[in-house]
Amino acid sequence: MSVPDQLGFTFPPRGRRTWTVRDLVAAVRNHLEREYSDTWVEGEISNLRAHDSGHLYFTLKDESAQIRVVMFRSAARLLRFRPQNGMQVVVRGRVTIYEDRGELQVSAEYLEPKGAGSLQVAFEQLKAKLEAEGLFDASRKKPIPTLPRKIGIVTSPQAAALRDILHILRRRHHGANVLIFPAQVQGETAALEVSAGIRYFNQTRDVDVIIVARGGGSAEDLAAFNHEGLARAIASSSIPVISAVGHETDFTIIDFIADLRAPTPSAAAELVIRSRLEVEQQLASLHGRLGKSIRYRLLIARQNLTELARHTVFARLMDLIHRRQQRLDDLTHRLAQAERRIVEQQRRRFESLSAAVRHYDARRVLASIRKDLQAQTTALVSTVRRLLRERRMRFERMETALQALSPLAILARGYALAFDAAGRLLMDASEVQPGDRISVRLAQGTVNATVNGKRG
Numbered sequence: 001m002s003v004p005d006q007l008g009f010t011f012p013p014r015g016r017r018t019w020t021v022r023d024l025v026a027a028v029r030n031h032l033e034r035e036y037s038d039t040w041v042e043g044e045i046s047n048l049r050a051h052d053s054g055h056l057y058f059t060l061k062d063e064s065a066q067i068r069v070v071m072f073r074s075a076a077r078l079l080r081f082r083p084q085n086g087m088q089v090v091v092r093g094r095v096t097i098y099e100d101r102g103e104l105q106v107s108a109e110y111l112e113p114k115g116a117g118s119l120q121v122a123f124e125q126l127k128a129k130l131e132a133e134g135l136f137d138a139s140r141k142k143p144i145p146t147l148p149r150k151i152g153i154v155t156s157p158q159a160a161a162l163r164d165i166l167h168i169l170r171r172r173h174h175g176a177n178v179l180i181f182p183a184q185v186q187g188e189t190a191a192l193e194v195s196a197g198i199r200y201f202n203q204t205r206d207v208d209v210i211i212v213a214r215g216g217g218s219a220e221d222l223a224a225f226n227h228e229g230l231a232r233a234i235a236s237s238s239i240p241v242i243s244a245v246g247h248e249t250d251f252t253i254i255d256f257i258a259d260l261r262a263p264t265p266s267a268a269a270e271l272v273i274r275s276r277l278e279v280e281q282q283l284a285s286l287h288g289r290l291g292k293s294i295r296y297r298l299l300i301a302r303q304n305l306t307e308l309a310r311h312t313v314f315a316r317l318m319d320l321i322h323r324r325q326q327r328l329d330d331l332t333h334r335l336a337q338a339e340r341r342i343v344e345q346q347r348r349r350f351e352s353l354s355a356a357v358r359h360y361d362a363r364r365v366l367a368s369i370r371k372d373l374q375a376q377t378t379a380l381v382s383t384v385r386r387l388l389r390e391r392r393m394r395f396e397r398m399e400t401a402l403q404a405l406s407p408l409a410i411l412a413r414g415y416a417l418a419f420d421a422a423g424r425l426l427m428d429a430s431e432v433q434p435g436d437r438i439s440v441r442l443a444q445g446t447v448n449a450t451v452n453g454k455r456g
Helices: 021-035 118-132 160-172 190-204 228-235 253-257 265-272 276-309 312-359 362-405 407-412
Strands: 039-050 056-061 066-071 088-098 103-113 150-155 177-182 209-214 241-245 417-419 437-441 446-450
Touching: 021 088, 039 066, 066 088, 118 228, 118 253, 150 160, 150 190, 160 177, 160 209, 160 265, 177 190, 190 209, 190 228, 209 265, 228 253, 241 253, 241 265, 312 362
Parallel strands: 066 103, 150 177, 150 209, 209 241
Antiparallel strands: 039 056, 039 088, 056 066, 088 103, 417 437, 437 446
16 A cells, blocks of 8 residues: 655555564575685684584684684694684684574684694694603603614605615614514604504514604604604603604604604614624723733732732741641652552562462462452551541641631731831830831731830
């Protein structure tokens, strides 16, 4: 129905459309998603919440506005760093509306820190975390064996770094044994495969040292060696690990975790094993030093022996020992002569009896003579043995008495011999005056002293 106005014109009534809330929100959302399907937004993260499902929820704000952001698990798991409140970031995604609350939000597909790259931020975050746990401490570093029996290498079989390591090991020590665990050293699975190699060598216990090797590359190429799981696998290794990743100027997380960081894979081969020439030179040096030390000790011992031999008490002792030895030799000679004399007497008696029995029954006489001879021989042997025992016992008694008379035995019981400056044995305190130099012979060594006073 038309309505005339004051001037007589007639206008048709305006049509009216009534929306449901969901339809209106959906229409606005579709329009926004078409217009802002690929949008970059810069701001500061606040109210960050990481859900158990893996989704990330936070607010992106600047000085005068804010907008909610959601990053679903499929995109969040690709992040190389951990978002934190207060971090300035750039978000790429599409602008949409969350229908249940009618709120404007950004569905993020990509997130990067403003300024520093995501890889560098992830590196610094992980480094700070592991350092706070004490995994970089020098006290937990294990020593690298000097000459390992077998060397384990975790790297790609096609890597040039592996060829460099094998070439140097063959040149420095051709007897070195190498066991290679093939692993990817670049890409998403690289960290897991290298970790598997570390665990394999620790389970088999077949190597003495492990080298993790890779050639140089960009930060993205070396990202696998900034993986937390790989860092903890190296930290828990009971076998020493050498990190040989990248060039000398490249640093990764495992460089700080490993027991030794080599600037390059080639340097790792140089460090892990000493050349045969170096070992031979060190052995020759040790042999020479040992020979000099032995000769020096023999010289000192000879000098000490010469000094001891100059004292009259030891000269008399050696004279007594020599007399006892001469007496023993004389007794042994006399005993041998007596034995030969007895044997000769028995031989002559046997010959006499043999001549006398020619006129008698030879068998009967010989049997009787043989019996007598055996009895006399037994008696002779018994007598000789008894004499030898008596001589030996007498010698042992004399040796025991001689040892008891030895000044060395007296010294061993805690006594000492004092000599004046001229080397004369002191028997009376009146023989020295205060200030005189004396030497005191102990059981082990000699002490030089000065007389301060004396008692009667």
